[in-house]
Amino acid sequence: MIDIIINWALVIILFYIAIEYFSFFILQKQKEYLYLFIVTFIVSTHLYFTQISKFEYSIIFIGLQPIFLNILLIKLIRFNQKKEKNIILIVTLLSCIAFFLTFLIFYSKNFYHKNIKIYNYSLAFLSQLIIFGSMFIERIKNKKFSYLDIYIVIGYLSVSIQNITHVLDKNYFIIIVSYAAKIILIANLITNILSNYKKTIKILNENIELNTTLEQKVQLRTADLEKANLQLQEENQKRIDFFINLSHETKTPLTLINNYLARYSKKVNPSEELEVIKQNINILYKNVMNFMDAERLSKDNANLNNNEVFLFSEMLQQKVILFKGIAEKKKIKIMTAIEPKIFLRADHLAIDKVVNNLLENAIKYTNENGNIQVSFSSSGENIILSVRDTGIGIPDDLKNKIFEPYYQITREKHNYQGLGMGLFITKKIIDDIGGTINVESKINEGTVFEVTFKKYIPSENDEVKNFVSYTVPVDEIQKVVLEEKKISSDKSNILLVEDNLYMLKELQMILMDKYNIYLAVNGKEAVERLLYIPEPDLIISDIMMDIMDGYEFYDVLSKNDKFVGTPFIFLSAMDCSYNKIKGLSMGAVDYITKPFSFDELQLKIESILKNNVKRKETVLKKISEYIYKSNDVENFNQKFERIYKEKFDYFDLTEKQKKILFLLIKGKDIKGISTELDISFNTARNNISELYKKTEKTRNEIVALFMG
Structure with missing residues (x-):
């Protein structure tokens, strides 16, 4: 009866410890706890089945019990697991060896050895000896022993006593000693459970505290970021409002200046300077208006009247006529294929800006002698406007960016004027009307912008608005005649x-x-x-x-x-x-x-x-000092002839170029050479350039050769 109680106590305690090790593994993610769980669970399971069925072949698991004691006592002695991970792994591997040895015991019991009791006991004792020795390898090396080491001795004694009772006749003294060892073991296990319980509570509390702290930090950080983001939005809005107000204030003086120039041009003959001023004022005015439009559209505050009905075909015809004059300055040909009598229901001023932006971009980014094709037709329930050019093209990775505000269709080296708001305004207007805009492009081949709107057929009640282009295209083509003036030799x-x-x-x-x-x-x-x-x-x-x-x-x-x-x-x-x-x-x-x-x-x-x-x-002075330091011009002439034959004879210079070479070494400039040789400035300049080409040397290199 006592044996049953003690064994059931061991089963319950071992099951609890197995669960405890598994919880440690889940919490701390350390594989050593998984090893402990596996071994403890195997031993506790063996004891359980032994108690309920009196399993005849329980000797198979004899070798696993000392393994369990070994693992358990590692815990009791409070090994530092960071330093003793290898020990735990070795012990787990030894459990496999012990199982193999006990399996041999079972196998030999049924088939081979006659003196089964002695053979079984020998193998069981051998497995315990292997594990017992491995337990103390590190302790013997470090010469560190604890008073708790006595638990190991007691544990192995109890297991050895159990093994003896399997192979010898029962002896009550031995049984009593075995019970005493098991009771001591149970007491140690309970102590270990209490210790681990405290540790578990501590870990859980630390995790709860850590999670709470992290959550508080995240909340504080989120609040800080939201506050900073709000401040940035407010500051950005202030800057936008400032520039909008600045744009409003700029419109008035620009309008006055433009009107004064127009009146002044009527009074006097328009000069080239006045045309330059007028054109640049128009560009500035256009940029101001684009900025204001972009800001209104970005805030959905454009106030477009999309209930207007007008003849879109006629608008396109008029706009193309206006832009042809600008395109001709770049020798660009605009071709059209416009289907007549197509109406559109939309804000006609907004559509006017869309057409302006598409045609302006096509001209701006198309090189001289290029072509632009404007096509407009109906297709089912839609109408399609297409503007195709033979310009510089748009890289694939930038096609999604061209509709962003302040982004220009350009490559790094181009210096096109403007703020990059035209296509942003264009897309916002088209989206507001319910249309779509698509772009296809190939580098150095050209670009196609295709705009699609819903077709509209006016009814008798519709008032068809006569189109008037309030926005005249700004001529940004720089047609300036550059003439280089007369050259003077003394400049x-x-x-x-x-x-x-x-x-x-x-x-x-x-x-x-x-x-x-x-x-x-x-x-x-x-x-x-x-x-x-x-x-x-x-x-x-x-x-x-x-x-x-x-x-x-x-x-x-x-x-x-x-x-x-x-x-x-x-x-x-x-x-x-x-x-x-x-x-x-x-x-x-x-x-x-x-x-x-x-x-x-x-x-x-x-x-x-x-x-x-x-x-x-300073350089010429040094040359002169070198040439005349001996006050012997004849020696200088002789030296020139000698060096010329050595360094320059094979360049096949003309006699005039040879004289020029001589004068260059003496420090004469172009004007001095032309005077000395009685030739024109241009002749002297051309001969010097030809001299540099033939010798493939600069003046400094020629002088250095002579002075070297």
Whole structure:
């Protein structure tokens, strides 16, 4: 009876500990607890089936009981699991070995060995010895023992006593000792359960506290983010309101200036300067109106009257006529295929802006000699407007961005004017009417915008509105005649590179009285021009240009020794520290942002050229000192002839070019050479350029060869 009570107590306690280990594994996600659970569960299950069925072959599990004690006592001795993970894993593996040994016991009992009791006891004892030894490997190495180690000895004694009772005749003294060992074991297990219970409660409390703290932190952080987001929205709204008010205030002076110019132009003969002013005012006015439209549409506050009925076909015909004049300036041909008598129910002023934006973009982004096709027809219940161009195209990854506010259909090197609001306004208007807009494009082949509306057939009660285009297209095509003025040999040479023709023309007009001005509209054209014009004393270049931008242009020049020492100024609308640092670090002497003062630019140019002249004079002085240091011109002439034969004879220079080479080494400039040889300035300049081409050397390199 006592044996049954003790064994049932062990079963219950072991089941509880197995569940406890499993809960630790769930909470802490440590695989060591899973090992403990597996072994404990196997042993407790074995004891349970032994109690209810008196399982005849329970000897199979004899080796598992010491394994359980081993694992349990590791816990009782309070091993630091972070350092003893390998021990727990080894013990779990040894349980498999013990099971295998006890299986041999069972197998031999039925088939092989006659002296079964001795053989069974030997194998069971061997399995316990293996586990007992593994338990103390680390303890023997570290020489650390605890008073709780006695529990291990007691536990193994109890198991050994149990094994003895299986193979020997029953002895009451041995049975009493076995019961005593089991009672001690139960007491230790209960102590372990209480300890683990406290630990479990502590872990649960820590988890609850941690979750509560995290939740509070998340709530506080969320509140902070919502507050910051609200502040950003308020600040953004203030900025938007400010710019809207600024746009309103700008409309009045722009209107007054435009009207004054119109009246003044009637009184006097219109000049080129007045036309430039008028055109740029129109562009500014258009940008102001676009900004205001974009803000109203983004707030759904456009107040469109979409109940108006008008003849859409007639509107398109009139708009195309207006835009053809602008397109012809770029030699762009506009072709039409417009189906007549198609009506639309929508705000006619809003649709007027849609057509304007589509045609303006088509002209803006189509190169000279390109084509634009405007098609308009009905298809079932819909009407379709298509605008196809042969322009620069739109990359696939940017097609979804072109309808965003302030985004321009452009590539990095292009410098197209505008705020990038046209397509945003276009899409918002089309969406408000219930239509759709789609875009298809291929790089360098062209773009197609297709707009679809619902067809409308007017009834007798509808008032068909006569279309009047209140928005005249703004001519943004820069048609400026650039003429390089007469060259003077006593002036410094400046190369201007700028793709805005009005700006280029204005810079030329301001600087031409003091300097020889040469013009180019992009970096590629500037490189080509440098082959034929005199070596510039200064280069002024914009950055954002088509084909070759300012940075690329400077990079090309820096690889040509002929222009290494030529001062370079960047002009740009990009007013940010990154671009300034990039330009100056490349070697430019200055970086000037637009808008700028022309007077300030002139002073900077004058200062740079003076310093450049001083630098050249210093070099020429050193050359003269070298040539005449021995006061023997004849020796210099002889040295020139000798070096010429060694270094230059195979270049096949003409006699005139040989004389020019001699004068260049002596420090003469183009004007001095033309006077010395009695030839024109242009002849001297052309011969010098040809000399540099043949020798593939700059003046500094030629002088260095002679002085070397």
